[in-house]
Amino acid sequence: MRLSTRGKYGVKAMAELALHYGEGPTSLKLIAERQGLSEHYLEQLIAPLRKAGLVRSLRGAQGGYLLGRQPATITVGEIVRVLEGPIAPSECASEVRQRYHHCGTARGCVTRKVWTKLRDSIASALDSVTLADLCKEAKDVPKGMYYI
């Protein structure tokens, strides 16, 4: 039940963009620095985000990235799905319909319902938080703090 770094870093990067929404483009270098991430690795993550329209890019010097939409309209769930694929604790409970997926269980899959419930629970948790929400919280967080 771990999120990979793709999802985690992706949300961090998007949050960074949200924090500077309306201030012009932010370069990857700056995002990476401010969030403590590898710039080269971030490159790989931002590409799909751009293709999905969640960010816009400006090339060349003084270029960088901008949010594709307003912070309040972008949810964490959307970002995670772009970077990690459909939410699915188990194959048989994917948001994307699996055709002819067979559990290989003689009596039918007893556990499928739990995973479906879990999937919905995850999705609704992630879909209920927007980048705007993250920004609001960010103001309460002191700088350079250690989290325990």
Added chain:
Amino acid sequence: MRLSTRGKYGVKAMAELALHYGEGPTSLKLIAERQGLSEHYLEQLIAPLRKAGLVRSLRGAQGGYLLGRQPATITVGEIVRVLEGPIAPSECASEVRQRYHHCGTARGCVTRKVWTKLRDSIASALDSVTLADLCKEAKDVPKGMYYI
């Protein structure tokens, strides 16, 4: 956001035991057959379940495994935690307190709150389903069905 096979198979195996609760021990071989799993692999999963007291074992011929407690008192969350460790979408949001975990973010970790919310959401979904619940559902499920 995928559960590994450890969690999935573990819950299946436990459900199998629950379905035959009160009928004497069930051998691994039988569990594996009925749920379509590898017997050898199941061995590895049942060991920690036994150590955690979720199952009891009887050695020797005609031996096998029994639920350690009544089906209604064993939750899916408990099983998953035994087999996959503490629920934690991100290190910084583990159920088990991480001491001195640092996010490496200049302005403090903006995203931690979402992951904590997500963690709680996952935990409550998994903790709200017991083996008894799975058994109740199992009766509605026709045999050998393909799930789409």
Added chain:
DNA sequence: CTAATTCCGAGTCTTTCGCTCGGTATTCGG
């Protein structure tokens, strides 16, 4: 023109998954 960027594809090292295998200890049925 040049420096700062985005964009792209390939390569690499490590860890985790998902098993398999071989053997030992224990216990029941006959």
Added chain:
DNA sequence: CCGAATACCGAGCGAAAGACTCGGAATTAG
């Protein structure tokens, strides 16, 4: 008492995923 059935144990292993790194091409502000 013997043998078959079972639980128990530890090692090993191939494939896949994860988490990056690297080098270079295209683009654009100044």
